[in-house]
Amino acid sequence: MKxxxxxxxxxxxxxxxxxxxxxxxxxxxxFLRIAGPEPMLxxxxxxxxxxxxxxxxxxxADALQTRQARKLLPRLPAGSFLVEPEARNTGPxxxxxxxxxxxxxxxxxxxxxxxxHLIRERAKFLVRMRAGIEAAARESAFVTFGIRPTFxxxxxxxxxxxxxxxxxxxxxxxxxxxxxxxxxxxxxAEEYIASGDHAWNSGMFLWRAGVxxxxxxxxxxxxxxxxxxxxAALKSGSPAKLKRAFRLAPASSIDYALMExxxxxxxxxxxFGWSDVGAWSALAGIWPRDGAGNAVRGEALAxxxxxxxxxxxxxxxALVGVRDLIVVExxxxxxxxxxxxxxxxxxxxxxxxxxxxxxxxx
Amino acid sequence: MKxxxxxxxxxxxxxxxxxxxxxxxxxxxxFLRIAGPEPMLxxxxxxxxxxxxxxxxxxxADALQTRQARKLLPRLPAGSFLVEPEARNTGPxxxxxxxxxxxxxxxxxxxxxxxxHLIRERAKFLVRMRAGIEAAARESAFVTFGIRPTFxxxxxxxxxxxxxxxxxxxxxxxxxxxxxxxxxxxxxAEEYIASGDHAWNSGMFLWRAGVxxxxxxxxxxxxxxxxxxxxAALKSGSPAKLKRAFRLAPASSIDYALMExxxxxxxxxxxFGWSDVGAWSALAGIWPRDGAGNAVRGEALAxxxxxxxxxxxxxxxALVGVRDLIVVExxxxxxxxxxxxxxxxxxxxxxxxxxxxxxxxx
Numbered sequence: 001m002k003x004x005x006x007x008x009x010x011x012x013x014x015x016x017x018x019x020x021x022x023x024x025x026x027x028x029x030x031f032l033r034i035a036g037p038e039p040m041l042x043x044x045x046x047x048x049x050x051x052x053x054x055x056x057x058x059x060x061a062d063a064l065q066t067r068q069a070r071k072l073l074p075r076l077p078a079g080s081f082l083v084e085p086e087a088r089n090t091g092p093x094x095x096x097x098x099x100x101x102x103x104x105x106x107x108x109x110x111x112x113x114x115x116x117h118l119i120r121e122r123a124k125f126l127v128r129m130r131a132g133i134e135a136a137a138r139e140s141a142f143v144t145f146g147i148r149p150t151f152x153x154x155x156x157x158x159x160x161x162x163x164x165x166x167x168x169x170x171x172x173x174x175x176x177x178x179x180x181x182x183x184x185x186x187x188x189a190e191e192y193i194a195s196g197d198h199a200w201n202s203g204m205f206l207w208r209a210g211v212x213x214x215x216x217x218x219x220x221x222x223x224x225x226x227x228x229x230x231x232a233a234l235k236s237g238s239p240a241k242l243k244r245a246f247r248l249a250p251a252s253s254i255d256y257a258l259m260e261x262x263x264x265x266x267x268x269x270x271x272f273g274w275s276d277v278g279a280w281s282a283l284a285g286i287w288p289r290d291g292a293g294n295a296v297r298g299e300a301l302a303x304x305x306x307x308x309x310x311x312x313x314x315x316x317x318a319l320v321g322v323r324d325l326i327v328v329e330x331x332x333x334x335x336x337x338x339x340x341x342x343x344x345x346x347x348x349x350x351x352x353x354x355x356x357x358x359x360x361x362x
Numbered sequence: 363m364k365x366x367x368x369x370x371x372x373x374x375x376x377x378x379x380x381x382x383x384x385x386x387x388x389x390x391x392x393f394l395r396i397a398g399p400e401p402m403l404x405x406x407x408x409x410x411x412x413x414x415x416x417x418x419x420x421x422x423a424d425a426l427q428t429r430q431a432r433k434l435l436p437r438l439p440a441g442s443f444l445v446e447p448e449a450r451n452t453g454p455x456x457x458x459x460x461x462x463x464x465x466x467x468x469x470x471x472x473x474x475x476x477x478x479h480l481i482r483e484r485a486k487f488l489v490r491m492r493a494g495i496e497a498a499a500r501e502s503a504f505v506t507f508g509i510r511p512t513f514x515x516x517x518x519x520x521x522x523x524x525x526x527x528x529x530x531x532x533x534x535x536x537x538x539x540x541x542x543x544x545x546x547x548x549x550x551a552e553e554y555i556a557s558g559d560h561a562w563n564s565g566m567f568l569w570r571a572g573v574x575x576x577x578x579x580x581x582x583x584x585x586x587x588x589x590x591x592x593x594a595a596l597k598s599g600s601p602a603k604l605k606r607a608f609r610l611a612p613a614s615s616i617d618y619a620l621m622e623x624x625x626x627x628x629x630x631x632x633x634f635g636w637s638d639v640g641a642w643s644a645l646a647g648i649w650p651r652d653g654a655g656n657a658v659r660g661e662a663l664a665x666x667x668x669x670x671x672x673x674x675x676x677x678x679x680a681l682v683g684v685r686d687l688i689v690v691e692x693x694x695x696x697x698x699x700x701x702x703x704x705x706x707x708x709x710x711x712x713x714x715x716x717x718x719x720x721x722x723x724x
Contacts, residue, residue, distance in 0.1 A: 021680070301713055301720070303706055308698075316695040316723045318383070318710045321703030325684065327696070333678040334691060336670075336698060341683030344665055348680045351663055358663070361678045 005108040006133055008052040009097040011090060011203075012041055012069050012115040013061035017349040018279045018342075021333035022311060025362050030115040031068055034311075035277050035286055041115040042072055048113060050126055051133070058082050058100070059115070060093045085243035090203075091257035092249035095223065096242075098212045099230045106210030109136045112254075114203045118286065120273025128272055129206075131170030135266055136206040138169065142215065142262060143206040144177070145270035146199025152189035155278060157182055157201035157255060160192070161267050174268045180260035201255065202270050219261040223249060279342045280326045284309050294319065298329075307339065333361050367470040368495055370414040371459040373452060373565075374403055374431050374477040375423035379711040380641045380704075383695035384673060387724050392477040393430055396673075397639050397648055403477040404434055410475060412488055413495070420444050420462070421477075422455050447605035452565075453619035454611035457585065458604075460574045461592045468572030471498045474616075476565045480648065482635025490634055491568075493532030497628055498568040500531065504577065504624060505568040506539070507632035508561025514551035517640060519544055519563035519617060522554070523629050536630045542622035563617065564632050581624040585611060641704045642688045646671050656681065660691075669701065695723050 016029045023029050030041040038046075045057065059069050060082045070081055082100065084093050094112060101108050111129060119125045128145065136143045146159045161175040168174075180201065184192065192198035207215075216223050229245030250257060259265060275282060284307070287295035294302050298312040305319035312329040319325070324339040337345060352358040378391045385391050392403040400408075407419065421431050422444045432443055444462065446455050456474060463470050473491060481487045490507065498505045508521045523537040530536075542563065546554065554560035569577075578585050591607030612619060621627060637644060646669070649657035656664050660674040667681035674691040681687070686701040699707060714720040 021678075299720075301710060303709060303713065304703070312696055314694075316383075316720065318695065318697045318699070320697070320706050320710060321700035322687065322698055325698060327698055329691070329696060332676075333680065334674055334689070334696075335680045335682070336684055336687060336689055337680070338683035341666065344682050347665055348663060348682060351665065358661075358678065 004133060004137055005056075005105050006052050006111060007056045007058065007101050007108050007209075008048045008111045008113060009058045009060060009094065009101075010041070010044055010048075010113050010115050011061075011093065012059045013065055013084060013087060013093065014114070014116050015087070016116070017346045020345055020349050021330040021335050021361065022328055026064065027068070028065070028116075029277070031065075031072070034283060035118040035275075039072060040118070040277070041069060044113055044115045044117070045073060045076075047119055047122055047125060048111065048129070051129055052111065054080065058097050060084060060097050062087050085239070085246040088246065088249065088251035090254045091223075091252045092226070092246050094205075094254045095216075095227055095249055096230055096234075096246065098207070098209050099227065100234055102209035102213055103231065103234055106208070106213070107137075108209050109133050110207055110209055110212070112203075112205040112207075114276075116277065117202070117204075118273075118275040118277050120275070122272075125272040127170075128172055128268060128270065131172035131174075132206045132268065134170045135172075135174050135268075136208055136211070139174075139266065140208075140211050140214070140264060142211070142259060142265040143174065144259075144265065144267045145202045145204045145274075146267045147202050147270045147274050149189075149193050149198065149200050152186060152193050153200065154183055154186055154189050156276075158184065158189075158192050158198045159201050159267050160195075160198050163197045167266075172268050174266040177265035177267050180255055199267060199269070202274055202276075203255075204270065205254070205259070215262045215264070216258060219263070220258045223257060226250075279345065280309060280311075280328065280337065281339050281342045284339070309339065366495060366499055367418075367467050368414050368473060369418045369420065369463050369470050369571075370410045370473045370475060371420045371422060371456065371463075372403070372406055372410075372475050372477050373423075373455065374421045375427055375446060375449060375455065376476070376478050377449070378478070379708045382707055382711050383692040383697050383723065384690055388426065389430070390427070390478075391639070392427075393434070396645060397480040397637075401434060402480070402639070403431060406475055406477045406479070407435060407438075409481055409484055409487060410473065410491070413491055414473065416442065420459050422446060422459050424449050447601070447608040450608065450611065450613035452616045453585075453614045454588070454608050456567075456616045457578075457589055457611055458592055458596075458608065460569070460571050461589065462596055464571035464575055465593065465596055468570070468575070469499075470571050471495050472569055472571055472574070474565075474567040474569075476638075478639065479564070479566075480635075480637040480639050482637075484634075487634040489532075490534055490630060490632065493534035493536075494568045494630065496532045497534075497536050497630075498570055498573070501536075501628065502570075502573050502576070502626060504573070504621060504627040505536065506621075506627065506629045507564045507566045507636075508629045509564050509632045509636050511551075511555050511560065511562050514548055514555050515562065516545060516548055516551050518638075520546065520551075520554050520560045521563050521629050522557075522560050525559045529628075534630045536628040539627035539629050542617055561629060561631070564636055564638075565617075566632065567616070567621070577624045577626070578620060582620045585619060588612075642671060642673075642690065642699070642707065643701050643704045646701070671701065 158181040160178040166173040226248035233241035233245040293307040296310040300317045308325045310327045326337040328335040520543040522540040528535040588611035595603035595607040655669040658672040662679045670687045672689045688699040690697040
């Protein structure tokens with residue numbers, strides 16, 4: 001492990017709208033202090049720090065979010081920030097980030113981490129990542145972490161695996177992946193859960209840079225021209241060339257573009273208290289709650305109020321006779337949402353987009 | 363009418379807590395722009411203006427509220443503002459205000475108006491007030507306006523009257539009052555409604571100053587020492603004397619101290635769109651509502667939201683999947699209250715009083 005060249009690539013370019021009105025176009029989820037005392041991006045950087053020194057860290061995001069990330073992490077070297085020529089989902093971004101590593105050292109192990117996930121058990125996370133790094137280094141495999149499903153979620157992708165063929169590396173069992181499954185309908189999700197051999201796709205991946213290049217050539221040859229052009233553009237140092245090269249790659253996720261086509265994928269149990277913090281109601285399971293189930297950031301006075309989630313720092317919120325509400329006060333906008341309807345928060349943003357005078361609230 | 367000396371006394375000293383957090387100790391209901399474009403006190407002054415010139419107008423309130431009222435009405439003469447030496451309910455306040463008129467002209471008619479009621483039909487209000495002034499001038503009577511009850515309210519006092527003995531004055535029928543009834547239990551309120559001869563006590567009264575003095579002497583002789591002392595203090599011009607005199611009067615409402623003890627009280631139908639705007643939910647019947655029943659001050663975006671009342675000027679409020687909520691954003695405090703629980707808003711203020719750090723929110 002000590003001799004391994006390990007690189008972390010943090011996907012910092014998400015643009016979710018589910019945390020409106022706190023999350024805005026110019027301040028997406030990874031910049032919010034919702035799951036801990038620091039912005040999620042900063043927590044992600046600190047979490048992997050024991051395994052990856054700053055000079056081996058890459059944050060990839062678009063220009064706007066890179067500016068914000070640099071403000072948040074002023075001591076990271078400038079080279080840590082890799083600007084996507086344009087937002088094209090995770091496929092092109094990870095081809096670019098991996099190509100940069102590959103040019104330096106094809107044997108380096110790349111650890112890909114979303115910037116906006118919560119990991120409650122940091123020590124266990126490091127144990128699993130160390131094992132994942134070993135697995136990626138020793139095997140010519142893509143390594144992933146799957147989350148044991150607790151309910152038949154239809155909002156996550158699933159990973160099916162062969163639970164009879166596990167192999168222990170670094171104290172962690174890695175199973176051969178049978179296939180990636182797109183977000184399923186409910187009945188299918190229930191089947192996955194009942195099967196006992198499907199996990200949620202956490203979006204965390206590890207690979208040796210050279211293995212990535214080989215698997216791309218073998219299983220997704222349609223990506224070869226883009227890969228070659230990106231490598232050439234990086235060698236030339238020309239932003240214009242890089243932009244053209246980047247556009248050759250289809251705008252799709254790495255899962256869809258490469259992972260689900262490839263043989264030699266391993267998955268281990270991501271049993272380190274993972275949450276993707278997908279919407280406001282997820283925070284009800286993360287923030288401390290009072291005896292009546294209310295979880296509050298700010299001051300609150302609850303009279304006959306239960307199971308409310310309040311974000312209103314610096315102000316007093318009085319809750320009277322209400323149940324199961326999400327209340328978010330953020331500058332010029334206030335959200336009052338039934339807890340069972342928080343998937344509709346993104347619809348609010350869509351509705352705001354349709355009215356010009358509301359543009360300032362997005 | 364033209365020759366009548368008519369004085370208006372506006373009771374501007376209310377200290378309600380039912381409109382928290384917009385209404386605060388230092389900014390009670392009469393100073394809020396909740397029922398129209400102007401603060402309720404200003405609307406009250408403007409409403410009676412066609413019958414009473416500014417120099418014949420008296421606003422009575424405590425020192426703090428008088429300061430605020432002067433800011434709101436900077437062009438009223440200084441003598442229009444009568445400061446209560448202390449808050450002692452409406453009895454002492456109206457003895458003081460009436461004594462001041464009585465010293466100038468015992469034949470003057472005093473029109474007493476609460477500062478925090480809404481009158482939707484201003485023209486009809488003036489017709490009824492003109493008739494009330496005539497009645498008070500011609501008859502040696504206290505004149506009141508009663509509101510035809512629309513439900514068995516337990517939060518209002520009632521006035522019972524003899525509906526067979528009406529007398530028309532100025533196109534308005536005045537009935538002899540049989541008695542004032544305190545806020546009743548529900549069963550009693552239902553009896554009052556069924557009887558057809560009980561009205562809600564609106565708190566609007568008219569009397570000749572001399573009639574007030576006579577009835578006080580005859581029906582409430584226990585108030586005589588206070589009355590005599592107030593008159594003497596006003597003559598002397600000594601604030602210290604006035605303060606002592608004021609304290610001789612029991613701290614009770616004029617209804618309880620005098621009206622309900624007196625003979626010769628008339629009531630007419632206050633059919634001019636009255637509302638005492640008793641709590642936030644009352645505004646749902648006053649503010650315009652959208653097709654889903656939402657009434658909003660400020661901008662709102664409602665997705666599957668019904669019958670919500672929102673005060674949040676200058677900000678956007680998004681309501682998602684919620685019903686029957688009162689949402690009030692006011693500076694450093696936010697209220698989220700079930701519409702059926704808005705009587706508990708005053709309990710919020712009581713609860714805040716019990717915690718020192720919350721004192722700033724009261």
